[in-house]
Amino acid sequence: MKIAILGAGAFGAALAVALGREGPVTLWGRGQTSREIARLPGITLPETVSVTAEIADIAPADAILLALPMQALAMFAQAHAANLVDKALVACCKGVDLRSGLGPVEILARLSGPAPAVLTGPSFAADIARGLPTALTLACADEAMGERLQRVLSTPVLRLYRTTDVIGAELGGALKNIMAIASGVVIGAGLGDSARAALMTRGYAEMQRFALAHGAKAETLAGLSGFGDLVLTCTSDLSRNFRFGHALGAGQSFDPTQTVEGAATAKAVAQIAAREQIEMPISCMVAALIDGKVTPSEAMQSLLSRPLKQE
Ligand SMILES: NC(=O)C1=CN([C@@H]2O[C@H](COP(=O)(O)OP(=O)(O)OC[C@H]3O[C@@H](n4cnc5c(N)ncnc54)[C@H](OP(=O)(O)O)[C@@H]3O)[C@@H](O)[C@H]2O)C=CC1
Ligand SMILES: O=C(CO)COP(=O)(O)O
The missing domain is CATH 1.10.1040.10 (N-(1-d-carboxylethyl)-l-norvaline Dehydrogenase; domain 2)
Incomplete structure (x- = not known):
C-alpha cells in the first residue's frame, strides 16, 4: 500500500517520520515546501518522505492519512473530494465537528470508497517523531480493511491495536x-x-x-x-x-x-x-x-x- 499523509503539522509530520523509517511516504501540507516542520521543531524528515504542497501528488497513494484539525476536516474533504474518493482513508484527528455534530469517520464516509478508519490513542507527536514506543487504536468498521491498515501502519515502535468499534x-x-x-x-x-x-x-x-x-x-x-x-x-x-x-x-x-x-x-x-x-x-x-x-x-x-x- 502506498501511503500519503495530509497535513504537515505536528501529528502528520510525526507519522511521516515514523512511517518513513519503514518505506516511502508522501507528506502534503498547504504551502509546505521545506523539510523543516514549523509545528514540530528539531525534527528532520527522512529522505524517504516526499514533501509536497501539490495535492495532485497524492494520486498514486492507496491509503491516505488525514492529520488535520477536526474543525477543518469537513471543508477540506469537500474541497478535495476528487483526490480522496475510492482511497483507504484514515482520519487522524480527534474531535466532533461543531457544525454537523459528526465525528471524523462519518465526515469521510460521505465520500465514496472503502469504509474510512480512525487512528487515535495516547501519542504525543514529539514522542512518535523521536521513535519512542507508542500504542494506538486503529478502528475500521470493515474488518479486512482494518487488518490491512493495521499491518501497513504498524512499525516496530508504533504498535497498532485494532477494533471495529469506530x-x-x-x-x-x-x-x-x-x-x-x-x-x-x-x-x-x-x-x-x-x-x-x-x-x-x-x-x-x-x-x-x-x-x-x-x-x-x-x-x-x-x-x-x-x-x-x-x-x-x-x-x-x-x-x-x-x-x-x-x-x-x-x-x-x-x-x-x-x-x-x-x-x-x-x-x-x-x-x-x-x-x-x-x-x-x-x-x-x-x-x-x-x-x-x-x-x-x-x-x-x-x-x-x-x-x-x-x-
Ligand atoms: N500533536 C499531537 O501530539 C497529536 C495530534 N493529534 C491530532 O491530530 C490532529 C492535527 O493536530 P496537529 O498536527 O497536532 O495540529 P498542528 O496545529 O500541529 O497542525 C495542523 C496542521 O493542519 C493544517 N491545516 C489547518 N487547517 C487546514 C486546512 N483548512 N487545510 C489544510 N491544512 C490545514 C495546518 O496548516 P497551517 O500551519 O498552514 O495552519 C497544520 O499544518 C488533531 O486532531 C489532533 O488532536 C493526535 C495525536 C497526537
Ligand atoms: O492527543 C494527543 C496525545 O494523544 C495530543 O494532545 P494535545 O492535542 O492536547 O496536545
Missing part, C-alpha cells in the same frame, strides 16, 4: 480532550492533584455515558483511545488541551494559533448533550468557561454543589 474510538479521543482542558483548569487554579484525580474519574464516567448512548462499547472506552489518552493528556503539560485549561484556570492568556481540539468539541458535545438529555456536567462547564459565561471558581462551585449521589 464510534467508541472516535468518541474516546474527542471527549478526553475536554477532560484534559478541565484537568488543566483544576491544576491552573491551584486545586491540587486530588481534585484532578476526582475530575478525571468523573470525566471518565461522563465519557462512558456519552459514548455508550451513541452505541460505543464500554471496553473501547477502557482502551487506548479512551482511558489511555485520558490519562496521558490530563497529566502531561505536553498536552495543548491541558496547557490551554491551565492558562484558563490561572487567568493567563494562551497562544490562539495552537490547535486545541477540546475547545470546539466541548461546545459540540454540550449541544448534543442538551438535545439528547445526556448528563455531561464537566463538558458543559468547559464549554461555558471557554465562552466566558462562567469563571473557573464558579465552574468549580457549580460542579461541587451538584446533588450527592451514588458512584
